[in-house]
Amino acid sequence: xxxxxxxxxxxxxxxxxxxxxxxxxxxxxxxxxxxxxxxxxxxxxxxxxxxxxxxxxxxxxxxxxxxxxxxxxxxxxxxxxxxxxxxxxxxxxxxxxxxxxxxxxxxxxxxxx
Amino acid sequence: xxxxxxxxxxxxxxxxxxxxxxxxxxxxxxxxxxxxxxxxxxxxxxxxxxxxxxxxxxxxxxxxxxxxxxxxxxxxxxxxxxxxxxxxxxxxxxxxxxxxxxxxxxxxxxxxx
Numbered sequence: 291x292x293x294x295x296x297x298x299x300x301x302x303x304x305x306x307x308x309x310x311x312x313x314x315x316x317x318x319x320x321x322x323x324x325x326x327x328x329x330x331x332x333x334x335x336x337x338x339x340x341x342x343x344x345x346x347x348x349x350x351x352x353x354x355x356x357x358x359x360x361x362x363x364x365x366x367x368x369x370x371x372x373x374x375x376x377x378x379x380x381x382x383x384x385x386x387x388x389x390x391x392x393x394x395x396x397x398x399x400x401x402x403x
Numbered sequence: 404x405x406x407x408x409x410x411x412x413x414x415x416x417x418x419x420x421x422x423x424x425x426x427x428x429x430x431x432x433x434x435x436x437x438x439x440x441x442x443x444x445x446x447x448x449x450x451x452x453x454x455x456x457x458x459x460x461x462x463x464x465x466x467x468x469x470x471x472x473x474x475x476x477x478x479x480x481x482x483x484x485x486x487x488x489x490x491x492x493x494x495x496x497x498x499x500x501x502x503x504x505x506x507x508x509x510x511x512x513x514x515x516x
Contacts, residue, residue: 323502330491330512331509331510332407332507332508333446333495335505338503338504382502388458389501389502390459391436391501391502392445395445396445
């Protein structure tokens, strides 16, 4: 079953602009992660935010988590052409006594130089 | 991409063939995963091995058969596949069983003809 759902599905911006993408999920979580995937390649971990955290920064990335709304956002500031990729959120979904990683469909970001 | 490697990178096979995908991680991790990524679908978790023991089988058809001979190697044996099995197959590893940061390989692009 799908836990995380990213929004928008696609985003096209100019270099230097900020990009914001959102993730909504359905059940309670322990943590939420964001990943990036360049076309046809493996995913690269960007940031993990725990359920007791509200905001986290890593370089030009800012992630927020609102557990009351079951949503998270990823902000990329001062975007570059190299940020062009798909971005996925992953949450932990309870399954048979353990937690399994569940990904959304992703947001496809295009940054025009 | 020396952390998690996958071979082959591309594979074309007929529906009656038998082939295997290989994944190797050089990170000293204890958990390894197989994912299937199809166009416009969320990343699907297929199998998880933690300390060489299979933890989760996500109702994957029996034509996919995983093997984990040790904590560094993971195989996905394929036989009598269907065209809808064409996808990018991604291997990942993590220090311990999820939740936690996963490291992905570059993937094997599989085409079933």
